[in-house]
Amino acid sequence: MLxxxxxxxxxxxxxxxxxxxEIWIEVARRFKSDELKLTTRDIPDYDRLMKYRIGILKKKNIRLKDIQKVIAGMNPLPGAKAFLTALRAQATVIILSDTFYEFAGPLMKKLGQPVLFCNWLKTGRSGFISGYQLRQKDGKTKAVKALKSIGFRVHAAGDSYNDLGMLKAAGRGILFNPPLAIKNKFKRFPAVTQYAQLLRLLTASQ
Ligand SMILES: [Mg+2]
Known part of the structure; x- marks a missing residue:
């Protein structure tokens, strides 16, 4: 019997x-810049947000290597590594992020080198960030749809506007610590605040 x-x-x-x-929040804090504190939570249009950030960095004389120094001193959220290790024991995990490979390296190492799909930065000869290269537009949603099309069951979790497409495309979408506005507006997605709850919802069969 089969x-x-x-x-x-x-x-x-x-x-x-x-x-x-949030990497940009940490960078903003380090360089004492309120202008760099805006994220996709504040400006859902990613291209507009990135162009704005690049302008502020130039104005404040902040180069890529200055940002990388800040990131090298950052750590995962408390409990994140243990959560990820527990999840990876039960499922294949892919991190879908709008950040950049030039930023994420040290934090991926601290998380145990999970698979990461994200984007690339462009830098000019002077070392300033000059632009960015998306692998594709709306890459999170397309990655979830592609995984489903080759026979995987996909569950997804995120916290912001740029995650809503992938949460909708997934068989199960979960909000983790979303801002109140998103939580109230998108009630179709369960919202949790603890890794234990997130682990349970991501891996439960029903
Ligand atoms: Mg996020």
Whole structure:
């Protein structure tokens, strides 16, 4: 008799706000810049937000290596590494982030080198960030749809506007520590604040 196996589970996680603090908030704090504190929570249009940030960095004479120094001193959120290790024991985990490989390296190491799909930065000869290169537009949503199309069951978790597409595309979408406005507006997604709850919801069969 043939056993029919359930499709393998892939969990897609947002990075900032779910596993690590918001990188730009930390950079803003270090360089004492209120202008750099805005995130996709404040300006949902990512391209507008990035162009604004690049302008502020130039104005304040902050180069890529200055930002990388700040990031090297950052740590994952308390409990994130243990959560991720527990999740990876039960499912394939892919981190889908709008951050950049030039930023994420040291934090990925601290999280145990999970798989990360994100974007690239462009820098000019003077070392200032001059632009960015998206792998593709709306990459989080497309990654979830692609995984489903090759036979995986996909659950996803995120905290912000840029995660809503992937949460909708996934078989199960969960909000983790979202701002109140998002939590109230998108009640179709369960919202949790603790890693134990998130682990349970991501891995529960029903
Ligand atoms: Mg986030």
């Amino acid at each position: 056993n029919s196996m359930p499709p393998m589970l892939v969990c897609c996680l947002d990075l900032e706000g779910v596993l690590i603090p």
